[in-house]
Structures are given as structure tokens and as C-alpha cells.
Amino acid sequence: MMDIITTDIVIVGAGGAGLRAAIAVAEENPDLKVALLSKVYPMRSHTVAAEGGAAGVAKDEDSLDNHFNDTVTGGDWLCDQDAVDLFVREAPRELTQMEHWGCPWSREADGKVAVRPFGGMKVERTWYAADKTGFHMLHTLFQTSLKYPSIERYDEFYSTDLLVVDGRCSGVAAIEMRSGQLRLFRAKSVIIATGGAGRVFPFTTNGAIKTGDGMAMAYRAGVALKDMEFVQYHPTGLPGTGILITEGSRGEGGILVNKDDYRYLQDYDLGPPDPWPRKKAMELGPRDRLSQAFWHEQQRGRTISTPHGDVVHLDLRHLGEKKIDERLPMVRDLAISYVGVDPVHAPIPVRPVVHYTMGGIDTDIDAKTALDSLFTAGECACVSINGANRLGSNSLTELLVFGARAGLGAAKSAMAQNAHAEESAIQEAATMARDRVGRLFQSVGGGESVSGLRREMNMTMEAGAGIYRTDESLRQSCTVMNDIRARYANIELEDKSNVYNTDLIQALELGAMIDVAGAMIVSAQERKESRGSHQRLDFTERDDERYLKHSLAHYQADGDPDINYRDVVITRSQPGERVYGGEQK
Ligand SMILES: Cc1cc2nc3c(=O)[nH]c(=O)nc-3n(C[C@H](O)[C@H](O)[C@H](O)COP(=O)(O)OP(=O)(O)OC[C@H]3O[C@@H](n4cnc5c(N)ncnc54)[C@H](O)[C@@H]3O)c2cc1C
Numbered sequence: 006m007m008d009i010i011t012t013d014i015v016i017v018g019a020g021g022a023g024l025r026a027a028i029a030v031a032e033e034n035p036d037l038k039v040a041l042l043s044k045v046y047p048m049r050s051h052t053v054a055a056e057g058g059a060a061g062v063a064k065d066e067d068s069l070d071n072h073f074n075d076t077v078t079g080g081d082w083l084c085d086q087d088a089v090d091l092f093v094r095e096a097p098r099e100l101t102q103m104e105h106w107g108c109p110w111s112r113e114a115d116g117k118v119a120v121r122p123f124g125g126m127k128v129e130r131t132w133y134a135a136d137k138t139g140f141h142m143l144h145t146l147f148q149t150s151l152k153y154p155s156i157e158r159y160d161e162f163y164s165t166d167l168l169v170v171d172g173r174c175s176g177v178a179a180i181e182m183r184s185g186q187l188r189l190f191r192a193k194s195v196i197i198a199t200g201g202a203g204r205v206f207p208f209t210t211n212g213a214i215k216t217g218d219g220m221a222m223a224y225r226a227g228v229a230l231k232d233m234e235f236v237q238y239h240p241t242g243l244p245g246t247g248i249l250i251t252e253g254s255r256g257e258g259g260i261l262v263n264k265d266d267y268r269y270l271q272d273y274d275l276g277p278p279d280p281w282p283r284k285k286a287m288e289l290g291p292r293d294r295l296s297q298a299f300w301h302e303q304q305r306g307r308t309i310s311t312p313h314g315d316v317v318h319l320d321l322r323h324l325g326e327k328k329i330d331e332r333l334p335m336v337r338d339l340a341i342s343y344v345g346v347d348p349v350h351a352p353i354p355v356r357p358v359v360h361y362t363m364g365g366i367d368t369d370i371d372a373k374t375a376l377d378s379l380f381t382a383g384e385c386a387c388v389s390i391n392g393a394n395r396l397g398s399n400s401l402t403e404l405l406v407f408g409a410r411a412g413l414g415a416a417k418s419a420m421a422q423n424a425h426a427e428e429s430a431i432q433e434a435a436t437m438a439r440d441r442v443g444r445l446f447q448s449v450g451g452g453e454s455v456s457g458l459r460r461e462m463n464m465t466m467e468a469g470a471g472i473y474r475t476d477e478s479l480r481q482s483c484t485v486m487n488d489i490r491a492r493y494a495n496i497e498l499e500d501k502s503n504v505y506n507t508d509l510i511q512a513l514e515l516g517a518m519i520d521v522a523g524a525m526i527v528s529a530q531e532r533k534e535s536r537g538s539h540q541r542l543d544f545t546e547r548d549d550e551r552y553l554k555h556s557l558a559h560y561q562a563d564g565d566p567d568i569n570y571r572d573v574v575i576t577r578s579q580p581g582e583r584v585y586g587g588e589q590k
Pocket of ligand 1: 017018019020021022023042043044045046047050051052053054055056057058059060138139162163164165198199200201210211212214215218219249360361382383384385397398399400401402404
């Protein structure tokens with residue numbers, strides 16, 4: 006028998022989305038008990054690493070329509086437009102709410118909230134707190150959550166499985182990392198807010214904890230993963246570590262040059278249409294286009310080779326020391342610490358790096374999934390407001406808008422239920438979790454190591470499902486991933502102890518990543534067109550007739566996922582060409 010902890014609502018994940026959801030529950034009904042689980046201390050969630058800012062209409066010359074249009078165009082029309090409408094409407098309110106909770110937004114001299122330009126946003130609307138926006142937002146949410154006694158934290162609890170009783174999500178199983186014990190959380194509703202899955206790839210801005218655990222949990226429980234083929238590369242990561250140099254650095258005026266010191270983006274179709282400012286977008290083009298431009302420069306032999314792969318240069322020198330220190334202090338620190346370059350005096354070497362998973366757990370506009378009583382929000386969810394390519398600074402706002410909706414939905418769902426699932430049914434539902442963890446401990450002589458398999462997975466994902474894909478490359482990756490999946494059964498833990506067994510946690514994380522990677526590859530194989538971040542060399546055009554649709558990957562225990570499709574919600578913006586000015590693609 007495993008220990009059962011009974012609560013009203015379980016939230017898995019205490020990053021921006023999870024904390025915002027917890028606060029929404031407490032505000033809706035302070036009598037509802039919330040168990041907030043996180044595999045790390047909340048302030049170590051990846052939200053803390055966000056630098057650039059959060060989008061929401063702030064200026065008189067901007068409008069909700071503008072924000073809507075930028076988002077839908079940026080997403081190459083794969084966004085659900087009802088969701089985007091709701092999102093842009095709620096955004097300013099949520100950001101102002103953050104201010105009231107204490108978030109120190111940067112300000113103009115006249116006291117108004119300052120907004121900076123961001124890629125693909127044709128009007129300045131990105132709110133920021135210097136270049137530590139995520140830190141300040143997460144801190145504000147964390148501090149605010151402490152006000153509510155109904156929110157009980159379970160830090161360093163690693164959730165492994167959803168517990169489903171009679172077709173309803175009735176809790177989760179989680180390992181208490183300190184003791185190694187499996188605990189069962191029984192609840193009336195559950196929210197997954199576990200963040201993205203960038204770690205599936207070798208070179209990523211994502212922290213080590215971004216392993217797609219929640220996506221895999223929902224997927225294995227029968228909820229579809231939506232639009233998983235869409236993985237965003239950020240054009241400016243540091244070579245070697247993958248550490249992000251924020252788009253804010255380009256927003257403030259930084260430029261990208263190739264090995265001939267040539268500002269190569271002028272050769273590509275990236276500029277904003279009228280009315281804002283009447284010149285090409287260049288460095289402020291959307292991320293997918295900028296990363297693709299890098300690839301083309303590389304093919305033409307115009308990048309700079311380094312021991313950590315090819316790079317181009319991000320030049321900030323013309324901004325001057327004062328502006329760099331005032332607006333981009335962290336960028337300066339990071340460049341000095343990690344590549345030994347002071348951007349005041351020399352350009353920073355950068356290359357595209359996996360940054361964000363547009364796809365995720367299929368959810369509706371109210372953060373509700375197809376599994377009764379299960380809600381989801383944040384990067385692990387796919388609503389979808391990001392479509393085929395997220396615009397930078399939309400996701401921090403997405404955490405707030407949809408985190409709050411998930412909290413509200415889960416609260417209402419819990420209040421509508423009289424009773425919890427029976428304890429015996431909860432124990433029964435946890436059999437799979439127990440077996441899975443037990444198997445990892447029992448495996449002896451299998452000879453496979455977590456780090457070895459993870460490396461192979463990383464490499465095949467980059468080779469087969471990177472910035473550009475082909476049927477051939479995806480097919481090869483699929484074969485390798487199936488082999489890795491089979492060999493996963495032979496993983497042998499080096500550490501068989503109970504206390505803080507990171508070896509065990511990493512093995513479970515790898516299991517999640519293998520499932521998520523499989524969904525990415527097969528979804529990419531089936532989408533025979535190029536759209537947003539999904540670019541195929543063998544199908545170079547967007548094909549609205551066949552693929553103006555969300556892909557839904559359904560888990561199969563013994564093979565590749567089944568893929569089917571759902572229409573995109575189009576309300577008022579018919580698919581058009583994603584033109585940003587300029588001449589050449
Ligand atoms: C370097 C970087 C910079 C970024 N900059 C920006 C920006 O400027 N603007 C913008 O809009 N977006 C930005 N993004 C994207 C944005 O920050 C993320 O999409 C967002 O913060 C994700 O928040 P989240 O709450 O969904 O997940 P996270 O903040 O990643 O939190 C996930 C939570 O889930 C928990 N968890 C995960 N798995 C388990 C498990 N198995 N059991 C228990 N708990 C678990 C973790 O402990 C954590 O608490 C950036 C991303 C990165 C990586």
C-alpha cells in the first residue's frame with residue numbers, strides 16, 4: 006500500500022503557469038485545498054530564465070487587433086483564432102495585475118510602463134523588467150502564492166503518472182525525492198503545468214529540467230499531443246552551452262553579421278509591412294525565419310566555424326556601454342562568463358538553438374483536456390495561440406492568461422464533485438506507476454546507461470528533425486528512436502539507493518523524452534508541407550488545403566503514435582501570405 010494524500014486540486018508544476026493557476030484557485034475559493042508539486046524548488050523553474058519580456062497591448066497607437074494579427078500571422082495561421090482573441094484581450098489585464106502584486110516593470114521617464122520591440126511584433130508591446138523579466142514575474146507569483154494558506158507546496162516531488170479512475174483524472178503518483186517513496190495524491194481535479202521539452206534536443210536554451218514529463222503523462226493516459234512537429238529554434242544562443250542571448254538585444258538595436266561582417270538578413274524576406282517603421286524587419290523578423298536564414302548562410306559557407314559549431318556574430322557595440330548596462334546587463338554578464346566576450350568591445354558569437362515547443366497537451370480555450378477533470382496550461386499545453394511559430398514574449402503572458410483559466414476551471418470542476426475516488430481505486434490506478442519505478446530498480450545486467458541513450462536521442466533529433474527536415478531524415482530518426490525505446494527497457498541504474506536518487510529521476514525523465522520525441526518525429530513525417538518552424542526540403546510550400554489543421558498524436562504502447570487532424574479555428578483572419586517585406590525568401 007502506498008501513502009495517499011487527499012486534497013482538492015493537484016497542480017503539477019510550480020513555474021509561471023502552475024503558480025498562476027494556484028493563485029486563481031485560491032482566489033476563486035479559499036476553502037479548496039491545493040497541492041502544488043514541483044520537481045525543483047519553485048524559483049528554479051524555467052520561467053526564471055526568461056529575459057526579454059511579456060507581450061500585451063500598452064500604447065495608444067497599438068490595438069488588440071494589431072496584437073491578434075501579429076500573433077496569427079507569426080503562427081502561419083495555425084493558431085486557433087478564438088483563443089488568440091481571448092489571449093490578446095486578457096493580456097493587458099493580467100500584466101497590470103502582476104504590477105499590483107509587485108512585479109517591477111521597467112518604466113519610461115514619464116512613469117508609463119515601458120514596452121520594447123520584439124520579433125514579429127509590428128508595434129512595441131513587450132513589457133519587461135530589465136532583462137530579468139522571468140525572474141521578476143516568477144518571484145512575484147511565488148510571493149503572492151505564499152499569502153494563501155490553502156496552497157500547500159510539495160517541493161522536490163517528481164510526478165510520474167496520472168491516476169485515472171472510471172475515466173476521470175483523480176490524482177497523480179509522485180516520488181518524494183528526499184525519501185524515494187512513491188506517494189499518491191488523490192484529488193478532484195488535476196492541472197499539468199510542467200513546461201516544455203527542449204531537452205529532447207542536444208543544443209537548447211532550456212534548463213535540464215525541461216524534459217516533457219507532463220506531456221508524456223497526459224499522452225500515456227490517452228490525451229493527444231497536438232502540433233508536436235513545431236519546435237522553435239531561437240536564432241541567438243551561445244555556442245557550447247546553448248545559453249540564450251535575448252531577443253531584447255536585437256530589440257535594443259543589436260545586428261547580426263556573417264563572416265564577412267555583412268548584415269546578411271537584408272538578403273532575406275523578413276521585414277515588417279507598413280505601418281511600423283518603414284524599413285525592413287531584419288533582426289526583428291520572426292524567429293523561424295531568422296534561424297532558417299542562418300542555415301542558408303551556413304550552406305553558402307558564410308558562417309564562422311568554431312569548435313562548438315558554426316556561428317554568426319551579434320554586434321551590440323554601437324549601442325554603447327551605458328545602454329548595454331542599463332538595458333542588457335545580463336547579456337553582458339553571460340557573454341563575458343560563457344564565451345569570454347565583452348559585448349561593449351567585441352561581437353558575440355551566436356547560433357540557432359532549440360528554444361520552445363509550440364506543441365503540447367491538447368486543450369481547449371478553457372485549459373480543459375479531453376480527459377475529465379484534467380486541465381493544463383503553460384508551455385506543456387497547446388491551446389493553440391502559438392500555431393506554427395510562437396512570437397517571442399507571447400508565452401510569458403500565455404502562462405498568466407491560461408494559467409488563471411486552468412485554475413478557475415479546475416476549481417469549478419472540483420466544486421461540482423461530491424466525493425473523491427475510493428482509496429482502493431486510487432491504489433489500483435497507481436499499479437502502473439509502481440511497476441515502472443520498480444522495474445528500473447530491478448533491471449540488472451541490461452547494460453544501457455541513461456546518459457548514453459539520452460545522447461543518442463539528442464543526436465538523432467538534431468540530425469533528423471532540426472531546422473530543416475526531409476522524409477528521409479525523419480524516417481532515419483524514427484528508426485533510431487524505436488531502437489532507443491526498445492533499449493530503454495534495459496536501462497540499469499547505477500544508484501539503487503532511495504535518498505535523492507537523481508539517477509532514477511533522470512531515467513524517468515528520459516522515458517518521458519522518448520515518448521515526446523516519438524510524437525514529434527511522427528507528426529513531422531506526416532505533415533508534408535512547410536509552415537512556420539516546420540520546414541521540409543521535400544515539401545517546401547505551405548499547403549492550406551491539406552494541412553491547415555492541427556495534428557493530434559495518440560499514444561500507442563507498442564509502436565508509433567496514431568496521427569489524426571482537427572480543423573484550425575478561423576474567425577476573422579483568412580490565411581494569407583506571411584510577407585514581411587523584402588525581396589528574397
Ligand atoms: C532561456 C529562456 C528565455 C525565455 N525568454 C522568454 C521571454 O523573454 N518571453 C517569453 O514570453 N517567453 C520566454 N521564454 C519561454 C517561457 O519562459 C517559457 O515558455 C515559460 O516560462 C514556461 O513556463 P511554465 O510555467 O509552462 O513552465 P516552467 O517554468 O518550465 O515550470 C515547469 C514546472 O513544472 C515542474 N515539473 C516538471 N516536470 C515535473 C514532474 N515530473 N513532477 C513535478 N514537477 C514537475 C518543474 O519543477 C517546474 O516547477 C524563455 C524560455 C527560455 C528557456
